[in-house]
Amino acid sequence: MTPMDAILERALGAASVGAQALMEALDQLPAAIYVTDEDGLITYFNPACIDFTGRRPEVGRDRWCVTWRLYTNAGEFLPHDQCPMAVAINTQRPIRGVTAVAERPDGTRVVFRPYPTPIFDAQGKFKGAVNILEDVTDEVRAEDFRAQARRCHRLVNGIDDPEVHEALNRMAEEYEAKAAAVEEEWKSKARLAF
Amino acid sequence: MSDAMARFRPEAISASEWRQIVQSATETAIISTDPTGKVTSWSEGAHRILGWTEQEMLGRSLECLFPDPNQLSRELRDATSTGRGGGQEGWRQCKSGGRVWAAGEMHPIRGDDGAITGFVKILRDRTANRAAEETIAEERRALEILNRAGSALAAETDLHRLVQIVTDAGVELSGAEFGAFFYNVLDNKGESYMLYTLSGAPIEAFSKFPMPRNTAVFAPTFTGEGIVRSDDITKDPRYGKNAPRKGMPEGHLPVRSYLAVPVMSRTGEVLGGLFFGHATPGMFDERSERGLEGLAAEAAVAIDNVRLAQEQKRAEDALRELNAGLEQQVAERTAELRANEEALRQSQKMEAVGQLTGGVAHDFNNLLQVIIGNLDTIERALPEESARLRRAANQALKGARRAASLTQRLLAFSRRQPLDPKPANVNALVTSLSELVHRTLGETVAVETVLAAGLWQVEVDPNELEAAILNLAVNARDAMPEGGRLTIETANSHIDEAYASNYAEVTPGQYVCISVSDTGKGMDDGTVARAFEPFFTTKPVGRGTGLGLSQVYGFVKQSGGHVKIYSEVGHGTTVKIYLPRLASDGLAEEDAAADALAADAESEETILVVEDDDDVRTYSVDVLRELGYRVIEAHDGPSALRLLERQTRVDLLFTDVVLPSGMTGAQVAEQARALRPDLKVLFTTGYARNAIIHQGRLEKGVKLITKPFASNDLAAKVRDVLDEGA
Numbered sequence: 036m037t038p039m040d041a042i043l044e045r046a047l048g049a050a051s052v053g054a055q056a057l058m059e060a061l062d063q064l065p066a067a068i069y070v071t072d073e074d075g076l077i078t079y080f081n082p083a084c085i086d087f088t089g090r091r092p093e094v095g096r097d098r099w100c101v102t103w104r105l106y107t108n109a110g111e112f113l114p115h116d117q118c119p120m121a122v123a124i125n126t127q128r129p130i131r132g133v134t135a136v137a138e139r140p141d142g143t144r145v146v147f148r149p150y151p152t153p154i155f156d157a158q159g160k161f162k163g164a165v166n167i168l169e170d171v172t173d174e175v176r177a178e179d180f181r182a183q184a185r186r187c188h189r190l191v192n193g194i195d196d197p198e199v200h201e202a203l204n205r206m207a208e209e210y211e212a213k214a215a216a217v218e219e220e221w222k223s224k225a226r227l228a229f
Numbered sequence: 230m231s232d233a234m235a236r237f238r239p240e241a242i243s244a245s246e247w248r249q250i251v252q253s254a255t256e257t258a259i260i261s262t263d264p265t266g267k268v269t270s271w272s273e274g275a276h277r278i279l280g281w282t283e284q285e286m287l288g289r290s291l292e293c294l295f296p297d298p299n300q301l302s303r304e305l306r307d308a309t310s311t312g313r314g315g316g317q318e319g320w321r322q323c324k325s326g327g328r329v330w331a332a333g334e335m336h337p338i339r340g341d342d343g344a345i346t347g348f349v350k351i352l353r354d355r356t357a358n359r360a361a362e363e364t365i366a367e368e369r370r371a372l373e374i375l376n377r378a379g380s381a382l383a384a385e386t387d388l389h390r391l392v393q394i395v396t397d398a399g400v401e402l403s404g405a406e407f408g409a410f411f412y413n414v415l416d417n418k419g420e421s422y423m424l425y426t427l428s429g430a431p432i433e434a435f436s437k438f439p440m441p442r443n444t445a446v447f448a449p450t451f452t453g454e455g456i457v458r459s460d461d462i463t464k465d466p467r468y469g470k471n472a473p474r475k476g477m478p479e480g481h482l483p484v485r486s487y488l489a490v491p492v493m494s495r496t497g498e499v500l501g502g503l504f505f506g507h508a509t510p511g512m513f514d515e516r517s518e519r520g521l522e523g524l525a526a527e528a529a530v531a532i533d534n535v536r537l538a539q540e541q542k543r544a545e546d547a548l549r550e551l552n553a554g555l556e557q558q559v560a561e562r563t564a565e566l567r568a569n570e571e572a573l574r575q576s577q578k579m580e581a582v583g584q585l586t587g588g589v590a591h592d593f594n595n596l597l598q599v600i601i602g603n604l605d606t607i608e609r610a611l612p613e614e615s616a617r618l619r620r621a622a623n624q625a626l627k628g629a630r631r632a633a634s635l636t637q638r639l640l641a642f643s644r645r646q647p648l649d650p651k652p653a654n655v656n657a658l659v660t661s662l663s664e665l666v667h668r669t670l671g672e673t674v675a676v677e678t679v680l681a682a683g684l685w686q687v688e689v690d691p692n693e694l695e696a697a698i699l700n701l702a703v704n705a706r707d708a709m710p711e712g713g714r715l716t717i718e719t720a721n722s723h724i725d726e727a728y729a730s731n732y733a734e735v736t737p738g739q740y741v742c743i744s745v746s747d748t749g750k751g752m753d754d755g756t757v758a759r760a761f762e763p764f765f766t767t768k769p770v771g772r773g774t775g776l777g778l779s780q781v782y783g784f785v786k787q788s789g790g791h792v793k794i795y796s797e798v799g800h801g802t803t804v805k806i807y808l809p810r811l812a813s814d815g816l817a818e819e820d821a822a823a824d825a826l827a828a829d830a831e832s833e834e835t836i837l838v839v840e841d842d843d844d845v846r847t848y849s850v851d852v853l854r855e856l857g858y859r860v861i862e863a864h865d866g867p868s869a870l871r872l873l874e875r876q877t878r879v880d881l882l883f884t885d886v887v888l889p890s891g892m893t894g895a896q897v898a899e900q901a902r903a904l905r906p907d908l909k910v911l912f913t914t915g916y917a918r919n920a921i922i923h924q925g926r927l928e929k930g931v932k933l934i935t936k937p938f939a940s941n942d943l944a945a946k947v948r949d950v951l952d953e954g955a
């Protein structure tokens with residue numbers, strides 16, 4: 036079970052029984068978590084959401100998502116009513132394995148992986164959804180560096196010039212090192228967080 | 230009259246009358262102080278200008294008026310010694326915390342004995358005058374800039390320089406940090422290109438911008454709708470719709486204040502747009518807008534004039550040519566015909582060489598697959614202790630890999646390399662490649678990119694295109710041993726019937742053109758004619774292989790494109806690659822959206838290997854088993870299908886493309902899928918001109934690994950295919 040799954044389980048438990056103590060426990064968690072009703076209106080968000088989105092979400096007003104603005108990975112503007120959480124609520128199915136980009140009012144951006152998950156009560160009636168936003172900016176940056184390194188290696192095969200080989204191999208090493216550094220940083224952050 | 234004079238006796242005016250006189254001067258502050266500068270009276274004018282009432286000020290030091298704490302003592306001292314202190318205009322503090330721009334002086338008040346009993350400070354509010362003077366100065370400056378630009382423009386006949394003048398003037402006028410002018414120019418074929426000039430920013434900083442046009446922010450400018458001015462463009466609702474992935478690319482110029490003005494010709498045609506930016510919000514006001522409007526009008530007239538002159542010159546040239554006589558025309562036509570024949574012969578020769586090398590390379594490739602496979606196995610099987618043998622095996626492997634890479638290049642030339650074309654944005658590819666090119670070529674070569682706005686999409690194998698551009702860049706570097714400039718340029722381009730008819734295999738139509746130019750030593754005609762041939766090189770042994778341009782040639786041809794060298798000895802070379810425009814833009818996103826959900830892979834994944842060459846099959850099976858897969862094998866299609874019917878679980882079919890017993894790999898795959906619809910398929914081949922490679926291209930969704938492959942390549946590819954869409 037990944038840390039995200041563990042958090043999600045806690046959040047689901049809290050949201051479906053509405054237990055005060057559990058909600059308070061969610062307040063303490065370092066990951067951004069929020070809960071919506073069956074129409075997608077925000078009913079709860081934990082303090083980590085404020086840091087994450089750079090704004091204070093509004094319970095009962097914000098719909099689908101707590102972020103300020105959303106973009107797809109390709110940089111296209113993504114309206115909130117088309118975000119993964121909206122899809123999860125409209126289809127009443129969890130969404131996994133997607134990433135998106137959130138922009139804060141100050142212009143900074145976070146790449147994140149959401150975990151939109153519908154909530155059902157004991158009778159199996161749909162009650163809303165809970166979402167966790169996992170910051171994967173570093174992960175994506177590391178992967179970008181790795182892709183650059185792969186590209187350098189690939190180009191070595193397409194050209195026969197010793198100097199170019201040397202330069203490309205050196206660049207590949209640099210990118211690998213950068214990727215490793217970012218990964219290291221992100222892992223140590225993750226260790227701190229959980 | 231003299232009577233009245235005689236009656237005028239100032240001392241007869243009472244103190245209260247004096248006070249009324251003083252109070253009536255409401256436009257002037259009249260303040261008296263004791264010898265130390267403490268207020269003893271405070272006029273109505275002082276109250277009005279400075280805000281404090283007399284009550285508040287009585288007994289207080291005048292110091293609070295001056296931003297500079299020493300100013301009061303200076304004025305008192307000057308007033309005492311010379312009879313007059315102050316006198317310079319300056320800022321004075323008000324009660325509200327604001328400031329007024331004031332002129333004023335300080336005079337001593339003397340008692341009957343001549344001793345100083347206090348001072349009087351007179352102060353006039355000149356804030357409004359000052360603002361007016363500043364406005365006038367600004368307007369004058371703007372007019373000067375406009376006039377200067379205007380006369381420079383009138384004298385300029387070169388479009389590029391003209392536009393640079395406009396851009397520079399605009400930056401000066403608006404106080405922007407940087408400015409750019411994007412404009413449409415016509416080349417001598419009458420085609421329209423988008424170019425730009427910059428001011429205040431290096432070209433590299435700008436080439437990273439997504440090109441304007443079609444975006445919500447830029448459209449009003451290019452359609453001539455009007456001026457766009459924003460105090461903070463990042464807050465504009467139009468902004469961000471087209472932002473590149475994950476925010477601004479590294480090194481993006483920080484634009485907050487934004488001002489864009491269309492430049493329209495007399496005929497109403499939009500000639501281009503002037504764009505200005507500043508990193509601080511709120512830098513542009515109505516005045517900058519007005520100034521730039523004027524500049525845009527001047528620019529439009531100048532551009533119109535230059536265009537007119539160019540057209541006139543073209544017309545004159547054409548007329549002169551016509552007059553040059555029939556005889557010459559006949560001679561030209563004949564020469565043209567000869568050139569066509571020569572081109573045809575050349576391309577036939579290339580085709581023949583291609584056939585030949587392709588065949589040889591294919592056989593070679595199969596041999597290499599066996600050699601590499603076995604060397605790989607030997608190397609991994611040798612114990613740590615036998616260092617010498619390991620080294621030998623490693624050397625042999627290196628040699629074989631190099632041979633494989635040469636063979637690969639020959640296959641590329643003969644247009645038989647497996648390509649994996651995808652819809653691609655060439656500008657993005659060039660932008661991200663230029664940094665890498667710059668770092669590979671070293672400091673002596675300056676790398677520049679000029680990217681067309683609104684560039685069409687193409688469908689191309691992006692990895693091969695990168696390799697091709699890098700190959701051209703390396704050639705450019707070799708041609709400039711003393712250093713020089715490398716320019717990579719993109720453009721939309723039409724190949725017309727007339728041009729196409731000069732070349733075999735070139736179809737008229739819309740293309741995206743990528744030109745790579747250098748300022749190097751160039752090539753003579755003989756070299757140009759043979760440059761694309763494999764193994765043709767003029768470089769010393771050990772430096773050139775003569776396979777760079779042949780690779781580019783084969784790749785471009787296989788991609789349905791066209792490649793051409795323009796070169797002048799002693800001046801430089803341009804190689805132009807034309808790739809066909811992708812007819813249906815925007816297919817790429819669907820694929821991207823599809824890889825949404827991921828599931829966990831389970832153990833005991835089973836792979837069916839189909840390969841007729843026993844050595845190759847044995848090698849593959851061994852590699853896959855070692856990786857922990859369950860492997861079953863077959864040597865042809867029918868036996869593979871029989872196996873498949875009996876197995877409970879098969880996840881992946883790994884098959885050679887060419888198989889004996891009358892079934893190709895593609896047919897095996899098709900029938901296997903009929904049995905198991907979610908079966909994954911990975912093809913392998915050393916050779917690509919056959920059923921699954923449709924017109925030299927992989928069909929959509931087909932996965933392929935080329936022989937010879939090393940174990941880790943196979944491992945990675947198999948994993949990729951198995952994970953895909955899981």
Ligand SMILES: Nc1ncnc2c1ncn2[C@@H]1O[C@H](COP(=O)(O)OP(=O)(O)O)[C@@H](O)[C@H]1O
Nearest residue numbers: 704705708751760766767773774775777778802
């Ligand atoms: N940019 C260039 N400037 C001058 N000559 C060039 C340029 N590009 C290619 N050539 C000529 O074409 C020949 C073939 O180029 P290429 O196929 O890349 O092989 P190689 O670079 O290994 O010689 C070169 O040896 C050179 O004579």
Ligand SMILES: [Mg+2]
Nearest residue numbers: 700704777778
């Ligand atoms: Mg070369």
